[in-house]
Amino acid sequence: ADLNLEEIRDTLVSVAFEAGRKILAANPNDISTGTKLNSADIVTETDKAVEALVSSTLAEAYPDFAFMGEETFAPGQKITDQPTFVVDPIDGTTNFVHGFPSACVSLGLAVGRVPTVGVVYNPFLDQLYTGIRGQGAFLTVGRAWGLENGAGRVSRLPLSSNPAGLLGLDQSLVAIEWGSDRSGSNYELKTAVFKKLAAAKDNNGGAMVHSLRSMGSAALNICAVAAGQLDAYWEGGCWAWDVCAGWTILVEAGGIMASGNPGDWDPAIDNRKYLAVRGAPSGQRELVQQFWDVVGQGAME
Ligand code: IPD
Incomplete structure (x- = not known):
């Protein structure tokens, strides 16, 4: 049967708002049983409570759908069609625990293994990102705060322009993450990629990347x-739940997700490296090529 993707999006938005209220009301110091993999891999009681809220709400609304969540994932679980x-x-x-206001609820729906609906909500800034495959992506600011008569300020993505109007990796602003894994080959790879990006030079011998x-x-x-x-x-090292919701939003905004394991982004796969690249204003393919030229293909394979 055809899925009603708008209705699914609306359900995800309402559960994201409810989760957001829970997050804002929570005591982030409630770090539970400790940590998962190591002391930098933190989980709080709130992570678990929010996942329980989300999974029970979604199971009731969509009993036939499968569910994969960070806190209940069991090794071997796979995303199916x-x-x-x-x-x-x-x-x-980690930001939540430190009160750094960059954290979100990330709710994705994959259909036939393809990211199809994405809802990402940062309750600290009341920023809601949504996307439905084939229907565009949007940022809504201030809906929970009651701005614009409760509708929030809605903008289609990408936002009107890259203010600097830049085209390539040359003069770009690039995000990287350490994650919690600080040992082994993944750590070595991350360190090498960060260093290469920071050191890359433009044609005039100046810094290529504006900043990281x-x-x-x-x-x-x-x-x-x-x-x-x-x-x-x-x-290097993202999990399916880190990327699924954002993926739809990115693609609907004209961006691309280059995955080391295209079509197979299961957590069961060891190779979980991702490169997200913006669409507008142009020069996307050049940017991707420059990126691999700088960091080396090993950052993808
Ligand atoms: C982590 C964050 C972090 C990224 C890690 C993720 P979590 O998710 O997104 O920025 O570097 O790879 O696992 O543990 O806060 O849900």
């Missing part, structure tokens, strides 16, 4: 690329 909600209850948990940013949330990085506020975002 069945419609699957792919959920990060708090993307940017880390917002501490994969989903918010991807949405910022969709908005055109960042030109690119690369990370």
Whole structure:
């Protein structure tokens, strides 16, 4: 049967707002049983409570859909062709714990393994990003705060322009993330990529990349690329729930997600490197090519 994607989007938005209220009301110091992989891989009681809220609400509304969430993921679980909600209850948990206002609820729906609906909500700034495959992507600011008679200020993505009007990696603003994995080959790769990006020179011998940013949330990085506020975002080690929701928003804004495992972005896959690149104003393919020229193809394979 045909899915009513608008209705699914609306359901995800309402659960994202409810989750947002929970996050704002929570005590971020409630770091639970400790940490997951290591002391930088933090989970709080709020992550778990929000995932429980999201999964129970969605199970009631869409009992036939599968569910994959960061806090309940069991190794071996795979995304199938069945419609699957792919959920990060708090993307940017470290920021949440530190009170750094860059964290979000990231709610995606994959259909036939393709990211199809995305809702990303930062309750601290009341910024809501939404996208439906084939129907565009939008940023709504201030809806929960009651701006514009409660509708919020809605803008289609990308935002009207890349203010600097820049075209290539030359003079771009690029996001990277450390993640929590600080050892082994992934750590070595990340360090090498960051260093190469920082050191890259333009034709005049000046710095190529304007600067590097880390917002501490994969989903918010991807949405910022969709908005055109960042030109690119690369990370080695993202999980499906970090990228699923933002992916639809990015593509609907004209951006692209280059994945090391295109078509197979399952958490079961070890190779989870992603490069998100903005669409507007132009020069997307050149930017991608320059990126690989600078960092090396190993950052993708
Ligand atoms: C993490 C954040 C972080 C990124 C990691 C993610 P979490 O998600 O998005 O910025 O570097 O790869 O796992 O743990 O806060 O949900």
